[in-house]
Amino acid sequence: MRQSHFFCKTLKTNPKEGDAISHKLLLRGNFISQLASGVYSFLPLGLRAHRNIEKIIREEIEKIGGQEVLLPSLQPKEIWLKTKRWDEMDPPLFRVKDRHSKEFALGPTHEEVITGLVKLAIQSYKDLPVALYQIQTKFRNEMRFYGGLMRAREFIMKDLYSFHADKDDLEKFFNKAIGAYEAIFNRCGLKAIKSEASGGIFTKENTYEFQILSEGGEDTIFYCENGDFAQNREIAKVTAGIKCPKCSGTIKEGKSIEVGNIFRFGTVYSEKMKVQFTDASGKKQLVYFGSYGIGLTRLVGTLVELFHDDRGIVWPKVAAPYQAHLIDLRSNLQKGDSAERFALYEKLQKAGIEVLYDDRADISAGEKFADADLIGIPIRLVVSARVDQGKVEVKKRNEQESKIMAVEEAINLIN
Ligand SMILES: [Zn+2]
Structure with missing residues (x-):
């Protein structure tokens, strides 16, 4: 992408809005734009980072057998009455009426919808187990908004639901889901702590949250220094x-960000929505059910909370909106459309590298470097009159020193 034609324009100073560092940097780098409190547009840079994380999530969820669906946001009141959650959801539902005064909720989650869907499809034990997931917009009627993407009113979530013939099978899948979540967060460069938390109104069983230690977090967890035990403050008995109750380690306290949660609901939803199957002996049985969420939009914010310095974002390679940021300082070539000018940009693209090309004329080297640091692409390539033909100055975003190397060598480094 040529930056001279790019829609995203960075801001020179930190915006007034923004109560978390990730919020400020994402606004300033023009990754997102605020439409209303807690409601954001994803701009090209932000969406590319988002898509990279989506890809990781899809790969890991499909590995454990998840099949992707896309469920509606508009959910009729009747299905929420069946589970008695129309009035009990916390935060309360966003409610809308159609022109015939029929009421709907804008879905904050999809247990009701998916259970209804599976009820129509499941007859025999041979139809189980089944795991369905989606990456879709959620609406939460929050009392307050915090930190931009950290607590928004409209956001994208990955939600996975699994259905089983018995408790053991649910338990097996539950453990697979834990493995998939650990893989997802590891691939994002995050160390997630699996913490016990309250199951909410529908299950007495402890659920797990995946928490990332961060000073910018809203939650507090107590966790063992050896990593074998953690509890959310809300239920903590330590x-x-x-x-530590499990080893000889010491319990620590830390602020954290919840990026995922997993629930074993057992047969609670099947009882309320009458979801049954016929077992091998011909008897009707209730379906066992699990629900597994990852706040994808929040995960983008979390990466920025963790990976930044005083100059801007330092994206981990897997999430970065581009693989390389090519900065052109050849003042004699910056204007016009000569073949010589675009040769290196085209060479990188031909090598399969996703590159943001700062071809802007009349912008100082200092401003270009400041923008590159703010946007945080992992590798910066500089081409200037000082660098010999066929070579390029390479600097990693997380290192101080730059190196001059042959273009081919730089391509190998990026790929
Ligand atoms: Zn321990």
């Missing part, structure tokens, strides 16, 4: 400084 405090900082005591011995």
Whole structure:
């Protein structure tokens, strides 16, 4: 992408809005734009990062057998009445009426919709197990909004639901889902702590949240320094400084960001929505059900909370909106459309590299470098009158020193 034609234009100073560092950097780098409090547009840079994370999630969820669907946001009141959640959801549902005064919720989650869908499809034990997931927009009627993407009113979530003939099979899949979540967060460069949390109104069983330690987090967890135990403060039976209940390690306290959660609902939803199957002996049985979420939009914000410095974002390679940022400082070539000018840009593209090309004329080297640091693409390539033909100055975003190397060598480094 040529930056001279690029829709995203960085801001010179931090925006007034923004109560979290990720919020400020994402607004300033023009990754997102605020439409209303807690409601954001994803711009080209932000969407590319988002799509990269979506890809990781799809790959890992499909590995454990998840099949992708896309369910509607408009959900009729009747299905919420069946589970008695029309009035009990917290935060309360966003409600809308159609022109015939029929009421709908804008879905904050899809247990009701998916259970209804599976009820129509499941007859025999041979139809189970089944795992369906989607990457889709959710609406939450929050009391307050925080940190831009960290707590928004409209956001994208990955939600996975699994249906089983018995408790053991649910348990097996539940453990596979834990493995998939660990793989997803590891691939994003994050160390997620699996923390026990309250199951909410529908299950007495402990659920797990996946928490990322961060000063910018809204949650507090107590966790073992050896990584074998953690609880959300809301249910914690431990405090900082005591011995871990599972090993000889010490319990620590930390602020954290919840990026995912997993629930074993058992047969609660099947009872309420009468979802049954016929077992091998011909008897009707209730279906066992699990629900697994990842706040994808929040995950983008979390990466920025964790990976930044005083100059801007430092994207991990897997999430970066582009693989390389090519900065052109050849003042004699910057204007016009000569073949010589675009040769390196085209060579990189031909090598399969996703490159943002700063071809802007009349912008100082200092401003270009400042923008590159703010946007945070992992590798910066500089081409200038000082660098010999066929070579390029290479600097990693997370390192101080730059190196002059042959273009081919730079291509190998990026790929
Ligand atoms: Zn421990």
